[in-house]
Amino acid sequence: MPRLAEVFRSHGYEGATLALISQATGLGKGSLYHFFPGGKAQMAAEVLAGIDSWFEVNIFTPLRTSDDPARAVATMVGAVDSYFQSGHRMCLVGVIALGASRDTFAGQVQDYFRRWNDALALVLRRSGLSASVARRRSADALVTIQGALVLARALDDSRVFGQAMADMTTRLLAKPD
Amino acid sequence: MPRLAEVFRSHGYEGATLALISQATGLGKGSLYHFFPGGKAQMAAEVLAGIDSWFEVNIFTPLRTSDDPARAVATMVGAVDSYFQSGHRMCLVGVIALGASRDTFAGQVQDYFRRWNDALALVLRRSGLSASVARRRSADALVTIQGALVLARALDDSRVFGQAMADMTTRLLAKPD
DNA sequence: CAGAGATTGTACCGATCGGTACAGCGAGTC
DNA sequence: GACTCGCTGTACCGATCGGTACAATCTCTG
Secondary structure, three states: OHHHHHHHHHHHHHHOOHHHHHHHHOOOHHHHHHHOOOHHHHHHHHHHHHHHHHHHHHHHHHHHHOOOHHHHHHHHHHHHHHHOHHHOOOOHHHHHHHOHHHHHHHHHHHHHHHHHHHHHHHHHHHOOOOHHHHHHHHHHHHHHHHHHHHHHHHHOOOHHHHHHHHHHHHHHHOOOO | OHHHHHHHHHHHHHHOOHHHHHHHHOOOHHHHHHHOOOHHHHHHHHHHHHHHHHHHHHHHHHHHHOOOHHHHHHHHHHHHHHHOHHHOOOOHHHHHHHOHHHHHHHHHHHHHHHHHHHHHHHHHHHOOOOHHHHHHHHHHHHHHHHHHHHHHHHHOOHHHHHHHHHHHHHHHHOOOO
């Protein structure tokens, strides 16, 4: 499964051919279609679901249940930085959102970002921010993460990612303006 | 050419099949390969070059030659908003940066963002910012634009893009911290 | 050890991929 | 009207696409 995810991550949905998948996982087509009768679409859907549940456990839930906003944000940033390997690893959800396969997985993609956004806004509200400011800042954080991944990869410079994460943290924790 | 660009934009490099290109442009394969003997790669390269020169004329040069930073930033934001149709249109350069075809066009992609970054940092320095702050803010702006495009598309909500552009403008023009 | 069910490799399917070859077409030139 | 030459449609190429069929093989239970 992790191998499968990595293929989609680095080749996109249309670029991830069954030959590549077969090679990366070490499984023949027979096995692949035994476990995923729905073919490529099902593989991608399950990978997305796996990512979703990783984020649910490691990011969303900690945000929702935290009683210390500053600490919660710091934890999130740490988890994000390690998950995306400081900008070297792509966000599959973002990659799919940009591709032609977006429509097929629109629901899952939307759900993922929406839940992240809600969880982050919740913890920001708890820090004393108004609902509108909290939502604005949480959306800004997601924008920054996705943009930092794009730009770091485009410029082939992971310092861009690190700097963006630092700036984002400052902005998230700034006192209400 | 604009039709060609739109095919790559909405399907990505690998997703843009010759059949789609032929249909979108109304040209048969014969004509396509007459104008682009290098095939798909040449088409994409020329589309990228076209985008690059559009940004050079409409964004980069105005930034470099402006003597009023606030006005220059406002003009850039306006041009960006109209070019990306308030978040409904994708950034082909970003799309390619994320795809498997990244390596093929790495030079062009890198050049595009680097020149944008340099031009924006220049105008920020002119507004009185130190070199390091100017570069940090300009990179932040590019991150925000790319991220806003990703998130707006993922959430299918162009308000995300508008809000991000507004926040970004404020940040770019804020007094030195 | 026998039998059942899960798992696998391999051959194969029609469709489509990017790309080539080439015969024709029309608009100019002499 | 013959000739060229830039352009176009079409037929075709081998390779690969996602997917199927199925026999062979494992593995586990009794």
